[in-house]
Amino acid sequence: MAENVVLDIQGYSKNYGGDNKAADNVCLTVEAGDIYGFIGHNGAGKSTTIRAVVGVLDFTEGEIHINGHSVKEDPIACKRETAYIPDNPDLYENLTGIQYLNFIADIFEIDTEKRKALIQKYSDMFEITSDLGDLISSYSHGMKQKVAIISALIHEPKLMVMDEPFVGLDPKASFTLKQIMHEMCEQGAAVFFSTHVLDVAEKLCNKVAIIKQGKIIVKGTMEELTHGQSLEEVFLEVEDEK
Amino acid sequence: MRNKNIILLTALLKSSSLWNISKYSKDKKKRRRVIAGIIGFVFLFLMMLAYCLLACLGFDALGIIDTVPVTCALLISTIAFFFTLFKTNGYLFHFKEYDMLMALPLRSKDVAGCKFLYMYIKSLPWYAGISLSMMMGYGIFAHPHIAVYPVWIILSLFVPIIPMLFASFLGFLIAKISSGFRKKNIIQIVLSFAVVMFSFSLRYIVEALIRSDRVADLAAKASDVSETIGTYYLPAGLFANAILSLNSQALFAVFSGILLIGLTLFLFEAVFALVGRFYRQINSALSSHEKRKNFQMRVHKRGVLNTIAFKEFRRMTGSTTYFVNVALGEIMAAIAGVAVLMLGFDRVVSIVTQGAPIPTGILNPAIPLILYFLIGMMTSTAVSPSLEGKNYWIMQSLPLTKKTLYRGKILFQMYLSVPFMIFGILCFGLFAHVALLDMLLYLAQGVALCAFSATWGCVCGVKYMRLDWENEIEVIKQGTAVPLYLLPNMFVTMGMVALVVWLGTRMNTRLITLALIAVVGALAMLSYRKVMRYASL
Numbered sequence: 001m002a003e004n005v006v007l008d009i010q011g012y013s014k015n016y017g018g019d020n021k022a023a024d025n026v027c028l029t030v031e032a033g034d035i036y037g038f039i040g041h042n043g044a045g046k047s048t049t050i051r052a053v054v055g056v057l058d059f060t061e062g063e064i065h066i067n068g069h070s071v072k073e074d075p076i077a078c079k080r081e082t083a084y085i086p087d088n089p090d091l092y093e094n095l096t097g098i099q100y101l102n103f104i105a106d107i108f109e110i111d112t113e114k115r116k117a118l119i120q121k122y123s124d125m126f127e128i129t130s131d132l133g134d135l136i137s138s139y140s141h142g143m144k145q146k147v148a149i150i151s152a153l154i155h156e157p158k159l160m161v162m163d164e165p166f167v168g169l170d171p172k173a174s175f176t177l178k179q180i181m182h183e184m185c186e187q188g189a190a191v192f193f194s195t196h197v198l199d200v201a202e203k204l205c206n207k208v209a210i211i212k213q214g215k216i217i218v219k220g221t222m223e224e225l226t227h228g229q230s231l232e233e234v235f236l237e238v239e240d241e242k
Numbered sequence: 243m244r245n246k247n248i249i250l251l252t253a254l255l256k257s258s259s260l261w262n263i264s265k266y267s268k269d270k271k272k273r274r275r276v277i278a279g280i281i282g283f284v285f286l287f288l289m290m291l292a293y294c295l296l297a298c299l300g301f302d303a304l305g306i307i308d309t310v311p312v313t314c315a316l317l318i319s320t321i322a323f324f325f326t327l328f329k330t331n332g333y334l335f336h337f338k339e340y341d342m343l344m345a346l347p348l349r350s351k352d353v354a355g356c357k358f359l360y361m362y363i364k365s366l367p368w369y370a371g372i373s374l375s376m377m378m379g380y381g382i383f384a385h386p387h388i389a390v391y392p393v394w395i396i397l398s399l400f401v402p403i404i405p406m407l408f409a410s411f412l413g414f415l416i417a418k419i420s421s422g423f424r425k426k427n428i429i430q431i432v433l434s435f436a437v438v439m440f441s442f443s444l445r446y447i448v449e450a451l452i453r454s455d456r457v458a459d460l461a462a463k464a465s466d467v468s469e470t471i472g473t474y475y476l477p478a479g480l481f482a483n484a485i486l487s488l489n490s491q492a493l494f495a496v497f498s499g500i501l502l503i504g505l506t507l508f509l510f511e512a513v514f515a516l517v518g519r520f521y522r523q524i525n526s527a528l529s530s531h532e533k534r535k536n537f538q539m540r541v542h543k544r545g546v547l548n549t550i551a552f553k554e555f556r557r558m559t560g561s562t563t564y565f566v567n568v569a570l571g572e573i574m575a576a577i578a579g580v581a582v583l584m585l586g587f588d589r590v591v592s593i594v595t596q597g598a599p600i601p602t603g604i605l606n607p608a609i610p611l612i613l614y615f616l617i618g619m620m621t622s623t624a625v626s627p628s629l630e631g632k633n634y635w636i637m638q639s640l641p642l643t644k645k646t647l648y649r650g651k652i653l654f655q656m657y658l659s660v661p662f663m664i665f666g667i668l669c670f671g672l673f674a675h676v677a678l679l680d681m682l683l684y685l686a687q688g689v690a691l692c693a694f695s696a697t698w699g700c701v702c703g704v705k706y707m708r709l710d711w712e713n714e715i716e717v718i719k720q721g722t723a724v725p726l727y728l729l730p731n732m733f734v735t736m737g738m739v740a741l742v743v744w745l746g747t748r749m750n751t752r753l754i755t756l757a758l759i760a761v762v763g764a765l766a767m768l769s770y771r772k773v774m775r776y777a778s779l
Contacts, residue, residue: 016530022530051341054341054345055344055345055522056340056341056345056522056526057522057526057530058523058525058526058527059526076347076348077347079345079346079347079348080347082345086341086342090338090339090341090342092254092256092257092339092712093257093710093712094256094257094258094259094262094263094712095253095256095257095262096262096266099253099262103249103250103252103253106249107246107250108347133266134266134268135262135263135266135267137267137710138268138269
């Protein structure tokens, strides 16, 4: 495995018991500095793949490595270097925002000074600092999403995995998140995220994979895939073809 | 740095702590609800304390005060077992924040262990309430050695853990087996019912075992009872030995105490080593659903009320916890009916009352109430308003009035309870040789009782509606509406059974049944009107 590979998925398949596979021999590689978009219809297998990458979903076929650690063999080492933001984050509603962020920081053993600085930095960027003392149950969907994003950033992950991260975010927060994604990649981390918003993927990602009925049908750099076309045109074309 | 398990456990406890909510919530209504919850809890706690002290008084009067430690251990163990059995699905497995927790660098074993300890600590005030009040009673009447008190307090902290582990392990087995099936939910419901029914019948099995050991004269052989129970349920025996032997055989007492603690810790490690191994696999399977992709367009048209009732039906069958808690009484009534069909009414009465000399026919006027004791034990309407939870917006955004919504919920409860009530009454009545007119009156009384259960449950459910829950168990097992419906209903029904049987020996039983139909019908009507008043607020 190349030294700069952050996420390596080889032959990953997931079957829920019937004849249809939710993920079928998925292979892809995310390198340091990549912003990798994972695109597909609803039910194509994006979340099934993402949940296996972050060690939430059990799987038997294939191998997934994060920074050289196997998700199956050494899940804790993988999780230490990964941050996950689900599409609909279920946070502890009866904790305040700051209590939740402290909980995550404690689990990742982040020292007080560093956590304070990072929480301050990201909560200021997402303009949520003054709300951190309130119960999460009083937050809007977007505010919960912001807390989930901050909690993912405060341990400075090598790999950020996000499932539909822009859903529910206001335009400014979306812009801030994109900025942070670029910053992370400049510092040698990688971002792997699913989205339906093809315009965002086209502008943001340097690599893309399109998944259909559990199979990767196209993958590569944005230039390789588009050849002067828009990503939307490419997506509709390959979806109809295969 | 603190241990990660402690960090997780603290977060879990904080996330459901009333103190945290009342401290940080700006919502006055929410804070008021927290205070009302605390007052209700204190009230229940005091009731429990009084009950335990009175029980000790009774034991002393019978001259069997030395059975208090083993009784205390058994009582705590039974409550701990059933509390946990009903909570495993939803707390230990298939919980809401599973993805968030499992994506953190925590071992599966630790997540499961912390979830278990969270359940334990949340229930600990109840166990401690029983333990401390029985210790007080024992102290007052038995005048034990001073060292008994600290030993009692320390050991009683460990007593609930083994039954909780046992219940969790059963929950694990149920989850493991059902996760291998396509229809996971149905398998889970069937297995849960089987385990609950078997657990209930354990009482009769244990009693039969004790009786076969010829320990009949309780007053004369109190120590034998402790010993026999200790033989069949070791943790209770160890607890009792540690308390009772402290004065005479201190070494044996210390050994028993250490053995109880050691056994508890060993079982905790063993259970969670095993659960941890399969934790991700089970949760993955339980949270995943295969798509059949073979749908052929078919649509059904229903009336509005039936649509709501159907929605309630799907909500109930979609959740093992909800189904097992709400439909338990109906299933028990069906089992009782089948038992009567197979064994006859008198034989079933004889088994339940352990051969008490009950004259034939004396229980007949109480048949609907006996069945109501089972069927009315719980009602879906007490929890279904709260169970709308975060999906309440769906109902709110539809062109439906609250009145229609609550009528639909009441209708569903009637659909659920009435067939079981009728089946039970027919089985009981036929085998008790009840006359046709009496049978018709009993059926009318049964339907009236079902209507009362549905409407009174709805009053409780709407009055204490709580939509901001994290886990549905908070509503189904811990919501204010549930004890408000359940406790008075249960005690009043028990009292009514006794009263009707007693009155039946003194006056015309048909008059009693007619009077009951009128009273219950009026109460159902009043409750219904109350629900409609709430709906128009």
